[in-house]
Amino acid sequence: xxxxxxxxxxxxxxxxxxxxxxxxxxxxxxxxxxxxxxxxxxxxxxxxxxxxxxxxxxxxxxxxxxxxxxxxxxxxxxxxxxxxxxxxxxxxxxxxxxx
Numbered sequence: 001x002x003x004x005x006x007x008x009x010x011x012x013x014x015x016x017x018x019x020x021x022x023x024x025x026x027x028x029x030x031x032x033x034x035x036x037x038x039x040x041x042x043x044x045x046x047x048x049x050x051x052x053x054x055x056x057x058x059x060x061x062x063x064x065x066x067x068x069x070x071x072x073x074x075x076x077x078x079x080x081x082x083x084x085x086x087x088x089x090x091x092x093x094x095x096x097x098x099x
Contacts, residue, residue: 001031004053004072006042011065011083022060023068030056054079054099069096 006027010019027034027044030053034044046053050072057068063082069089071078079099080089090096 001045001047002049002072003043003045003074004050004070006044006057006068006070008040008061008068009066010040010061013065015062019061019066023057026056026060050077050079051099054081057081058099070099071096 008023010016010023024036027036027042027046030046030048031044034042036042036044048056050070054070057070058081061068061082065083067080067082067084069078069080071093076093076095078093078096080096081099
């Protein structure tokens with residue numbers, strides 16, 4: 001299993017609690033070991049590769065208004081999902097790909 005980190009911002013609207021719960025459930029459904037103590041940053045272990053993790057996360061959020069960045073601490077690998085408006089992330093972390 002690989003270790004992933006996930007940083008996110010969910011649009012604060014009436015459906016926020018449901019999407020937050022769906023995202024938390026998606027992560028916990030892939031792992032038995034996770035760290036969710038901060039409100040918008042998770043670290044977890046999962047069997048799927050980074051693209052599989054990204055696909056699972058993408059189903060849990062609203063990509064038209066939410067944003068998630070997934071990375072792997074042991075590799076130069078990251079996936080950006082959703083409503084990103086600042087392309088500097090691709091300059092700062094050139095190994096980042098849109099999912």
